[in-house]
Amino acid sequence: MIYPIVAYGDPVLRTKAQDIPQDYPELNKLIEDMFETMYHAHGVGLAAPQIGKSIRLFVIDSKPFMEEGEEDKGVKKAFINPVMVEESGEEWGFDEGCLSIPGVREEVWRQENIRIRYYDENWVQHEDAFDDLTARVIQHEYDHIEGILFTDHLSGLKKRLLKGKLTKISKGDVDADYRMKFAGLGKR
Structure with a gap:
């Protein structure tokens, strides 16, 4: 099942997500659907809040x-x-975008190395290190479950320059080649 992507302006994107219990219903199906939704929207990562679920889950490729x-x-x-156990190394800039904020890309500075502890879909715990672009994708998606958007990493000036675009997105005035859900407006 392909979910609509929640657009900028929905409060679920600003809420710190809750832990998932091991008996969460149909978790493997949800993970499969999240990958399908991410690929359909041509993304490399998708966090549960982006499909309206305030739970600590994200997928990446x-x-x-x-x-x-x-x-x-x-x-x-x-x-x-x-x-997130550790972020280390040099900070480097990369032009980031977000499925919830279509048409907006900005340079975001993040550290190059991370160490993260998580469970996989079989509830096996891991603690792994990642670097470079994979670390960046994980950091971006991890921010989502913390209620943080990539635009929060921008300077005050950049935020002011983007305000009009972000307001338009929140009101549904946006072009995306995937279905979106807008706070108070429903799906499009």
């Missing part, structure tokens, strides 16, 4: 970011109840 011939360095994974 960083393979499209990898250079030709290095796709095996990409990571396809679900993260359940993740906890």
Whole structure:
């Protein structure tokens, strides 16, 4: 099932998500649907709040970011109840976008290395290290479950310059090639 993507302006995107209990109904189906939704929208990551569920779950597939011939360095994974253990290394800028904020891309600075603890879809706990673009995708999606958007990392000036675009998105005045859900307006 392909979910509509929740647009900027919906309070679920600003809410710190809740841990998922092990008996969460049909969790594997939800994860499968999130991957399907992410691929349909041409994304490399999708967090549960972006489909209207305030739970600590996100999926990523960083393979499209990898250079030709290095796709095996990409990571396809679900993260359940993740906890960021460490962010380290040099900060570097990268032009980020977000499925919930279509048509907006800005340079965001993040540290190059992370260590994260999480459960996989079989409720096996892991603590793994990631770097470069895979770390960035994870940091972006982790921010979503903390109620943080990539635009929160921008300077005050950049935020003011984007205010009009963000307001339009929140009111449903946006072009996206996937279904979206707008706070108070429903699906389009």
